[in-house]
Amino acid sequence: MLGLIGTYDKGGQVMLARGVYGPQEDTLLLRDALERETIGTGTAVLDVGSGSGFLALAAARRGARVTAVDRIRRAVLTTRLNAALAGLSIEAVRGDLLAPAVGRRFDLILSNPPYVPAPDAGLPVRGPARAWDAGHDGRLIIDRLCDGAARSLRPGGALLLVHSALCGVSDTLERLERAGLPPEVTDRRSVPFGPVLTSRRQWLLDRGLISPGDDKEELVIIRAQRAE
Numbered sequence: 001m002l003g004l005i006g007t008y009d010k011g012g013q014v015m016l017a018r019g020v021y022g023p024q025e026d027t028l029l030l031r032d033a034l035e036r037e038t039i040g041t042g043t044a045v046l047d048v049g050s051g052s053g054f055l056a057l058a059a060a061r062r063g064a065r066v067t068a069v070d071r072i073r074r075a076v077l078t079t080r081l082n083a084a085l086a087g088l089s090i091e092a093v094r095g096d097l098l099a100p101a102v103g104r105r106f107d108l109i110l111s112n113p114p115y116v117p118a119p120d121a122g123l124p125v126r127g128p129a130r131a132w133d134a135g136h137d138g139r140l141i142i143d144r145l146c147d148g149a150a151r152s153l154r155p156g157g158a159l160l161l162v163h164s165a166l167c168g169v170s171d172t173l174e175r176l177e178r179a180g181l182p183p184e185v186t187d188r189r190s191v192p193f194g195p196v197l198t199s200r201r202q203w204l205l206d207r208g209l210i211s212p213g214d215d216k217e218e219l220v221i222i223r224a225q226r227a228e
Contacts, residue, residue: 014052015085017078021051021112021131025191026219030112030162031058033187033221037108037158039064046101046152048111048145050092051131053079055110060088064108068092069100072130097141098148105154113141115163116196119203132196136207138167146175150226153181158225165218166197166209172222181224190216 016022023031034055039045041063047056050068056079060066068079068090076094083090093100114123118133123140134140142163149159159181163172169185176183193215197204204210 013086014054014057014082015078016052017074019128020072020075020078021128023052023054024194025189026112026162026164027051027054029187029189029219029221030110030160031055033160033162033223034058034110037160039108043108044104044106044154046098046106046109048097048109049113049131049141050079051075051112053082053090053092055112056090056092057082057086057088059108059110060090061086066090067101067104067106069095069097071096075131097144098152101152104152105157106152107154107157109149109152109157109159111145111159112162113145115139115142115167117166117204117207117209119200134167138164139171142167142172143175146172146179146181149176149224150180153226155226156228158223161222161224162219163222165220166204169220169222176222176224181226183222183224185220186223187219187221189219191219192216 039062043064045059045064045066047068050056050070056066056068070076076092079092114132114134115138116132117138124130124133173183
């Protein structure tokens with residue numbers, strides 16, 4: 001059922017299943033930010049949009065109690081498989097963003113959500129694009145995370161969020177500030193357009209999201225912390 005198609009072993013091995021988002025530049029940038037966080041035995045971590053479970057595994061290896069959430073059934077199964085192969089205990093559940101964690105509080109929330117601006121206004125309901133497309137402005141998921149994260153964080157807890165500058169860094173900073181999570185941009189990295197952005201270059205140009213000649217996108221890490 002998983003249809004295993006390969007492994008990824010930079011910073012930890014994971015098995016990949018068809019249609020499940022594997023570790024890429026945004027994942028690795030978020031992993032680097034995660035490594036700077038104080039994590040130990042008993043730290044409660046929530047990985048929203050876990051994909052293959054790469055980030056959940058990285059947190060669990062440091063002793064964290066990790067809950068991984070994804071809306072794609074195959075991603076949840078892949079995370080469970082990778083946790084079992086690594087000999088790590090991770091609670092992997094299927095659900096919509098923060099919904100499976102209602103009533104619980106975490107020390108750290110990680111998220112590499114869908115954030116790519118797309119010609120379709122809504123979220124895809126099937127296929128691999130569910131892992132990256134997020135409406136015309138790329139914010140259908142990000143805005144909900146910004147609005148709801150504070151309720152799932154303990155006092156002093158933090159949100160680590162990665163997304164592209166194409167979907168509006170300032171919008172995210174303002175939304176988190178309004179939600180009671182003062183944010184800061186901690187990391188930036190420019191990466192070449194991948195197949196998805198390359199394929200919709202003209203559409204991005206028409207919407208004014210890129211300029212002629214652009215062939216890279218900027219990825220950012222935003223860290224937002226709830227007051228003690």
